[in-house]
Amino acid sequence: MAKTINIQTYGCQMNDYESDRTYRLFHDQYGYSWNEDPTTSDLVLFNTCSIREKADQKAMSTIGSLLKAKERNPKMVIAVGGCMAQMKGKEIQERFPYVDIVFGTHQWTQLPNLVFNVQQTKTPSLEIDLTSWKNYKFLPFDKTEEPYAVRENVTIQNGCNHFCTFCLVPFTRGREVSRPAKDILREIEILADHGVKEVNLLGQNVNAYGSDRTGEMKFSKLLSAVAAISGIERVRFVTSHPNVFDFEMIDVIADTKELCNDIHLPIQSGSDRILDLMEREYHIDQYRRLHDYMRKRIPNLSLRTDIIVGFPGETEEDFQQTLNAVKEFDFDQSYSFMYSPRPNTKAAKWKEQFIEKEVAGERLIRLQSLQQEIHDRHSKAYLDQAVEVLVDGTPKKQGEGWLSGKTQTHRTVNFEGPKAWMGTLQNVVITDTYPNSMRAVVAP
Ligand code: 5AD
Numbered sequence: 384m385a386k387t388i389n390i391q392t393y394g395c396q397m398n399d400y401e402s403d404r405t406y407r408l409f410h411d412q413y414g415y416s417w418n419e420d421p422t423t424s425d426l427v428l429f430n431t432c433s434i435r436e437k438a439d440q441k442a443m444s445t446i447g448s449l450l451k452a453k454e455r456n457p458k459m460v461i462a463v464g465g466c467m468a469q470m471k472g473k474e475i476q477e478r479f480p481y482v483d484i485v486f487g488t489h490q491w492t493q494l495p496n497l498v499f500n501v502q503q504t505k506t507p508s509l510e511i512d513l514t515s516w517k518n519y520k521f522l523p524f525d526k527t528e529e530p531y532a533v534r535e536n537v538t539i540q541n542g543c544n545h546f547c548t549f550c551l552v553p554f555t556r557g558r559e560v561s562r563p564a565k566d567i568l569r570e571i572e573i574l575a576d577h578g579v580k581e582v583n584l585l586g587q588n589v590n591a592y593g594s595d596r597t598g599e600m601k602f603s604k605l606l607s608a609v610a611a612i613s614g615i616e617r618v619r620f621v622t623s624h625p626n627v628f629d630f631e632m633i634d635v636i637a638d639t640k641e642l643c644n645d646i647h648l649p650i651q652s653g654s655d656r657i658l659d660l661m662e663r664e665y666h667i668d669q670y671r672r673l674h675d676y677m678r679k680r681i682p683n684l685s686l687r688t689d690i691i692v693g694f695p696g697e698t699e700e701d702f703q704q705t706l707n708a709v710k711e712f713d714f715d716q717s718y719s720f721m722y723s724p725r726p727n728t729k730a731a732k733w734k735e736q737f738i739e740k741e742v743a744g745e746r747l748i749r750l751q752s753l754q755q756e757i758h759d760r761h762s763k764a765y766l767d768q769a770v771e772v773l774v775d776g777t778p779k780k781q782g783e784g785w786l787s788g789k790t791q792t793h794r795t796v797n798f799e800g801p802k803a804w805m806g807t808l809q810n811v812v813i814t815d816t817y818p819n820s821m822r823a824v825v826a827p
């Protein structure tokens with residue numbers, strides 16, 4: 384009987400991508416089929432995240448919950464990989480001796496061998512070497528029979544060279560490595576052949592794409608090349624860094640219809656003093672210059688951002704500056720987080736400057752309620768407007784006959800229409816707005 388696999392994925396879209404490609408690899412090359420239930424699977428993979436402390440705790444508790452299943456079925460192989468495994472490899476082995484394989488962020492392509500070895504030798508393994516980061520290997524990709532979604536992620540770069548003082552990523556994923564453009568473009572061509580209409584290009588610092596590879600195309604060229612692939616209707620990308628974003632990229636986005644008028648540009652704080660402490664390598668003025676040029680060049684731009692509140696030493700005045708920045712830049716959405724000290728990072732050592740949880744929590748609520756007000760105001764402006772939606776699924780709440788999709792600006796829209804419209808662009812008119820979605824009718 385075919386072996387079964389289950390993958391538990393935590394964290395960011397890069398993890399989603401790695402889990403998806405790993406599943407396809409095990410399915411195509413080794414005949415594994417998907418099993419919804421980890422407790423009855425032959426192989427259970429944990430793709431973990433470590434960005435904030437909560438992420439660590441979540442994965443740890445699910446790994447713990449597999450002990451009984453492993454006792455019932457000792458042949459089950461449990462492998463824990465990704466960012467938390469990179470950081471806490473030894474600890475995971477000690478805490479969960481029944482875990483067979485612990486592997487880091489650079490060992491995805493070795494995983495089939497690691498699984499094979501443990502099946503043969505029954506000896507646990509720990510593979511978390513990050514020192515040879517230059518040899519980072521991207522997961523292989525070839526067409527598979529497994530279905531694709533309308534929107535697919537495609538990793539274009541791994542790692543980060545910035546070392547912001549709060550961030551664990553450079554320690555978990557290593558330095559920036561760009562994937563060869565020819566591999567990226569080939570993968571997207573295959574996806575387009577399989578009906579994929581939108582791609583989301585992924586990397587920790589996508590704007591720096593290509594700078595680590597001699598002779599490689601730069602990010603704006605890559606964007607144009609992806610947008611030119613026949614069948615690809617929409618292109619997005621995350622994550623950008625304000626210090627590496629430039630006017631040329633903005634021009635390409637403005638002049639290319641497939642590049643969505645949706646930009647995610649993390650600001651992290653509105654205070655120059657805090658940005659310096661974060662070692663973000665820009666000030667609000669520089670962010671403002673980019674913002675003003677984006678607004679000038681890209682009509683109906685939806686600007687999204689990431690913000691950390693309660694960074695060590697953040698005063699009420701610093702926080703006010705963050706609120707001011709949210710108002711000034713009129714973000715459509717912000718992903719906001721309470722600062723979480725991470726091992727090895729500089730800011731984690733500034734214990735005396737830590738902000739009390741209650742103060743940080745209260746700031747987070749104020750920030751989120753301001754952001755919701757802005758989001759709602761933007762939503763109202765959609766009423767009675769015609770927008771183009773890429774149909775990508777069916778809404779959970781409404782029943783038969785309903786479709787759901789996204790605008791270029793990353794808003795979710797639900798409306799009635801035939802299933803055959805899945806994967807097509809439709810013009811609809813917005814009739815109602817809700818906190819996280821909108822309702823529409825098909826345009827006459
Ligand atoms: N604490 C809180 N938020 C963090 N982020 C990254 N590291 C931390 C941390 N230590 C946030 C940043 C980043 C997003 C992915 O997660 O805002 O942009």
Ligand code: SF4
Pocket residue numbers: 543544545546547550551552553587588624
């Ligand atoms: Fe982390 Fe800063 Fe790199 Fe982003 S740019 S991954 S926040 S170190």
